[in-house]
Amino acid sequence: MQISSILTPGRMAHCPQVGSKRRIFEKLADLLAQDQPLLEQEEIYNRLLERERLGSTGLGKGIAIPHARISELTHTSGAFIQLQQGVDFNALDEEPVDIVFALLVPDLTEAEQAGHLQTLANLVAMLSDQRLCQQLRKPELELSEKYRLMEQWHKSTAVNT
DSSP, X not given: OOGGGTOOGGGEEEETTOOSHHHHHHHHHHHHHTTOTTOOHHHHHHHHHHHHHHSOOEEETTEEOOEEEXXXXXXXXXXXXXXXXXXXXXXXXXXXXXXXXXXXXXXXXXXXXXXXXXXXXXXXXXXXXHHHHHHHTOTTSOHHHHHHHHHHHXXXXXXXX
């Protein structure tokens, strides 16, 4: 998986004033809906919220990967938000989340499930890299530079498929 296959710089944002998980989901839904003509922002928001009700997508160490399945999609799509201040996400370590990478996936056949799980594993591995996350948390870095850092990480890791 290359980061460019699921994320574009246009679906990335700095969010200095987001105070709740619901507001994060609203922002993610805005980003994800902007280049998905078949999807409404409200539908994306509701699906992310539905999935979150099943259990927190907060991984710990300030990272969350909310995700949802949407049948109208034809390909996996992602959005990235870096928060100025962490938000409670009910993560296992009870630490606030300040890096959020959302993932929308289409309905998948059984054969496609493995690819989705590999994509998720790649994201978890990428966002578990403390050195990369330190860079992503730098407020002075432009979003385009953060995107480039994620691309470089994927190109330099053996986790790619």
